[in-house]
C-alpha cells in the first residue's frame with residue numbers, strides 16, 4: 001500500500017478510542033481522508049486478554065456505527081449486579097446492594113465484551129470505510145506549518161494533516177509533545193486482570209466485592225467464564241502475578257469462593273498500575289486528545305473506555321459539523337467546542353471514581369460503618385438505585401447536560417450516531 005503524503009485527519013493510536021473516532025468520522029463524512037498511525041505492529045491487539053464492561057450508551061453508539069451486530073453474539077449481558085463489603089478472610093460476604101441489570105425492557109445496563117472482539121469489529125469497519133493504517137510506527141514528533149501540521153513517525157517519515165488526534169493511551173507521549181500538563185496521582189494499587197473458567201453458570205451476575213486492598217470484581221463472560229479485575233497494593237499485585245499457579249489459585253479461591261464450583265485461570269494474568277490522570281487542556285490548535293490520553297481513571301466503576309467512546313462520538317460530531325459549515329476543522333475555535341462538551345463529564349467521573357476508591361479501599365471501622373450504612377440506604381431507595389443504574393449505563397441526566405446541545409431522548413445524538 002502507498003502511504004499518503006497528506007491527509008485531513010491523523011489519529012495516533014489504534015486502540016479502541018482511536019478506532020472508534022476513525023469509524024465515526026468516516027461513517028459521517030466519507031470524503032474526509034483519515035489515517036491511523038499506531039506504534040504497535042499489526043494485530044497485536046489479538047493478544048489482549050482483557051474484557052470491558054460496555055455501557056448501554058456505548059453499545060447504542062456501536063450499533064449506529066454498524067459494529068454491534070458482529071459483537072453481540074459474543075457479548076454477555078449483565079443481568080444483575082451485587083455489591084458486598086467485607087474483609088478478605090471473612091467466610092461470608094454479606095450483600096449490601098443489588099441491582100437489576102435492565103435500563104429498559106430487554107436492554108441491560110451493560111454487556112461484558114472481550115477486548116479482542118471489540119477491536120476486531122472496529123478494525124473491520126474502519127477497513128471497510130477506507131481508513132488508512134500505518135502500523136508498527138510510533139509518532140515521534142510534529143511541527144506547525146501554515147495551515148497544517150507535519151506529523152513525524154517511524155524514524156524520518158512524515159505526513160501533513162489539518163488535525164492530529166492523540167489517542168495514544170494514558171501515558172500519551174503526544175500530550176507531552178503538545179506541552180499539555182496533567183493533574184496526576186498514583187493510587188499505589190494495581191488491577192490484576194485474568195479470565196477464570198468455572199464449573200457452574202453465572203447467570204449474567206456481576207459481583208463487586210469491596211475488600212480492604214480495593215475492589216475485587218467478577219464480571220460475567222459468555223459460557224462458564226468470568227473476567228476478574230482484582231485490585232491489590234502494587235507490591236502485592238506484582239507478587240501475585242509472579243506466584244506459581246497453586247498459590248495464585250489459593251489466593252483467588254479465598255476471594256472468589258466456590259459458589260461457581262472449581263475455578264481454572266485461562267490464559268495470562270496481567271497487572272496494570274492504577275492512577276488518576278486528567279489533562280488540563282484537551283485541545284491546542286490542530287491538536288486534540290481523546291480517550292485515556294485525556295483522562296485515565298480508576299476502573300472501580302468500569303467507565304474508562306466508555307468515557308473514551310463518548311470522546312470519539314463528540315469529537316467526530318464536532319469535526320463533521322465544522323466541515324459541513326466550511327470551517328477549518330483544526331482551528332482552535334472549532335476544537336474548543338469539543339473540549340467544552342467533554343471536559344465536565346470526564347472530570348466529574350474522575351473525581352467520582354477517586355472518591356469511591358478512597359472510601360472503599362480501606363479498613364477503618366468508622367468509614368466501613370458509614371459506607372455500609374450508605375449502601376443499605378441506597379438498597380431501600382428504588383429511585384436512587386435507578387439513578388445509579390442510568391449513571392452506569394452512561395445515560396444519566398448530568399452526562400446529557402454536560403454533553404452539550406445535541407441531546408435527544410434516548411441519550412446523545414452525535415452526528416446521528418445515536419449515542
Ligand SMILES: Cc1cc2nc3c(=O)[nH]c(=O)nc-3n(C[C@H](O)[C@H](O)[C@H](O)COP(=O)(O)OP(=O)(O)OC[C@H]3O[C@@H](n4cnc5c(N)ncnc54)[C@H](O)[C@@H]3O)c2cc1C
Pocket residue numbers: 012013014015016017018037038039040051052053054137138139140167168169170173174191192193229272290291292293299302303304305306307308
Ligand atoms: C484493569 C483495568 C480494567 C478496565 N476495565 C474497564 C471496563 O470494564 N470498562 C471500561 O469502560 N474501561 C475499562 N478500563 C479502561 C480502558 O481499558 C481504557 O480506558 C481504554 O483501554 C483506553 O483506550 P484508548 O484507546 O484511549 O487507549 P489504549 O487502549 O491505551 O490505546 C492506545 C494506543 O496508542 C498506541 N500508541 C502509544 N503511543 C503511540 C505513539 N507514540 N504513536 C502512535 N501510537 C501510539 C498504542 O500502541 C495503543 O494501540 C479498564 C482499565 C484497566 C487498567
